[in-house]
Amino acid sequence: MVSLTLGGAIASAMALTSIFMPLAAAQSLPNLRILPLGDSITKGASSSDKCGYRKRLRQKLINYGIDSEVNVDMIGSETYGDMADNSHEGHSGKYLGDINTYWQLSIRARPNVVLIHAGTNNMDLNVDVDQAPSIMESIIDGVFDNAPDAVILVAPVIWANDAAMQARTDTFNQRLDGIINAKQKAGKHILSAPIGIGLSDLADKKHPNDAGYEKMAKAWFTWILDAHDRGWLKSPVNVNANELPGMGLGTGTGTGSGDGSAALDICENGIWTKKGTIFEGFRTWEEVGTIVGPVENGRRDKVILADLNNDGIADYILADDDGTVRAWLNDGRPDRWVSLGKVNPPWSTIKGEMIRFADVDNDGKADLIALYPDGAAKVWKNVDNGRKFESLDSKWATGLESRDKIRILDMDGDGYADYVVLYAGGAVKWARNTHNNGKDTSKRNWEQAETIAPGPANMPAGRARLHDLDGDGRADYLIVYEGGAVKALRNTGNLNDGGTGQRNFDDLGTIAPGVSGVTGDMIRFADMDGDGLADFLAVADDGSIRMWKNLGIVGTKGASMRFADLDGDGKADIISVDARGRARAWLNKGSGAWDDIGNIAPGLDEDLSAAEIEFVDVNGDNLADYLVVYGDGAVKAYLNNGNIPEKTKDRIWKQGVVISSGVGEPGRNIRFADLNGDGYADYLVVFDDGAVDCYLNKKNIPPTNGGRIWEEKKRVATGVGEVGSKVRFADLTGDGKAEYIVQYLGGAAIAYNNTGNIPDVGKARNWEDMGTVALGVSPQGPVRYADISGDGKADYLVVFGGGSVNAYVNSCDWKAP
Structure with missing residues (x-):
């Protein structure tokens, strides 16, 4: 008999706190x-x-x-x-x-x-x-x-x-x-x-x-x-x-408020002109309405949603009290279902409360599982797209905890459903599926269980859920409150792999504030339209379902946002990118008007957990390209074809091409900015001490005739005593060359003017101290620099977690005194 054991899985509370910190530590301060x-x-x-x-x-x-x-x-x-x-x-x-x-x-x-x-x-x-x-x-x-x-x-x-x-x-x-x-x-x-x-x-x-x-x-x-x-x-x-003078408010660059108007004598009227909120944010969910009407003998607790036929869309299953299992295939359109009738194997002792569905063998089709009161489980393989199930392993699991605590789902994204214990307080233990599934009785079906989440403090009992929200195959951690609000923590794929330096879960914040008439017990998540994203569902007492389509970005929207000129009109547009590289865009029409053009990138079928997506013009055509900066510093570029906003004309992006294999520095240290004013973004390495190495762009992207893409490395900045994570690059003066900016988390910033002496390090200094260029604003939030007005000068943008943007336009003429 293949069994699950807890040996060695329980560590002290202090060890859990210091080693895992996946939930409490992941929640943003x-x-x-x-x-x-x-x-x-x-x-x-x-x-x-x-x-x-x-x-x-x-x-x-x-x-x-x-x-x-x-x-x-x-x-x-x-x-x-x-x-x-x-x-x-x-x-x-x-x-x-x-x-x-x-x-x-x-x-x-x-x-x-x-x-x-x-x-x-x-x-x-x-x-x-x-x-x-x-x-x-x-x-x-x-x-x-x-x-x-x-x-x-x-x-x-x-x-x-x-x-x-x-x-x-x-x-x-x-x-x-x-x-x-x-x-x-x-x-x-x-x-x-x-x-x-x-x-x-x-x-x-x-x-x-x-x-x-x-x-x-x-x-x-x-x-x-x-x-x-x-x-x-x-x-x-x-x-x-x-x-409140004399009380130390601010982060070391003055009072911590104001607009930086005294930063430079040459900006007599101040640097920044407040424009207020220029972007109100965007929706996460779009109401579709009822997709499943009342079903005969339907009831909320009978409803199971799982993909039975490997089409990427969740199907509708009812597990009746007597053990009968009825199923309807989903063709991806609201209220269009194909009945399969009764699909359960012949049995008499299996009751509805025991029934679970999950893909245990990585064929894309949910298998049928009977879960006993002690957590033991038997499994039947889905052999005919939900119409027929045959016994796979009658001793699939012997149980770790009682049935109410057990979840069968894929935590690590390998396509094999794992055995998971979810405690009332939110702690999670995970036994990884070894892919054996009873084939070799001398081998275990499960790796030893280990804690992957100690559970957030003060979470209401019984409110934790596990669902894959973003379609990466890994179940994410949700907190579904009684009133219908939902918070989420994204599964990073790390799961106690200390060598990656990543947390197990990253806080996405509140992903759904609640819908009138929808309580926590009604809420489910499943991909009902085949776009790879779990939709927000409300299951009524009679088993009927209302749907809100997942529009692609859940969690803290501000962190997903990028600013870049996609259509070549000189004004930065807004792009929102999710963890899989899917992107939506809003074109800047000027005067605070934005054209929502929807999806511009379908995402990438690869592991991006350690990567960043950036939008930068690397080939000098005034169109921002789609770059993937990997964890090892390698970079792949998908060049902009110039078909935005006419997306139907042709492909938006060209085939990806590797433009850097890395230079031995991690991806988090890589930046792109035009330092010499030639219109081509250069490859920069910003070190932890603020020093900068530059590889100037040789204007050969995509590469031709085996030519080099980047010039030899040059040290262009030695640092100014601030950590590299604070360093930004943006053209403040409108001369086409990016300045070196130290951005403090409280909103204040100091800057160093790019003198135009890069790359000739034999000339005078590369940077001149501009002093304080911003003191912070109220309300304050994370700062981005981008030219939204189209005058060639980067503006000061405050991006809030909900996706709204406040703008302070760069109105200085930057003429020497």
């Missing part, structure tokens, strides 16, 4: 406005960069949220240390009584996270030790009274290399723990954040050294994520930085 509050340790005393834990913590949070461009703003009335955004509220030598007034200096900036480590000087100098817990409680209450939406993390006073001081510290920390527990039980969002400091982590008897501050940063980071997992972190309250 909100923007963070952090108030570090305390004494000299908060300030960063005895650290080599004078930043203490603050710089280290900020970088961890920025790196963690890099895909969603989370903004981390440290606030406070004090500044100290070699870091951008060096604001804080750490006051050297001060006691808790003093700190009980200092928090008031910046609390009106409304932090959503407050980090408190205070009391060190009281414990050291034996000042107000008995009153210290009550003073700390007063600090906590004051913060909550003035920032009720904030999360407060309180670190017990760290270990000191002084016996008398440590004795006082131990007593204080014990009482502090009681205060925190009481506040939390009362519903306050507060956590104790213990920090393990030892002798080797101290610079003197009480101040950490760099290693100690690194431990503090890691601890704060861990507890911030814990608060997020609990659902406590909310976006910061909107405040006007101009009305």
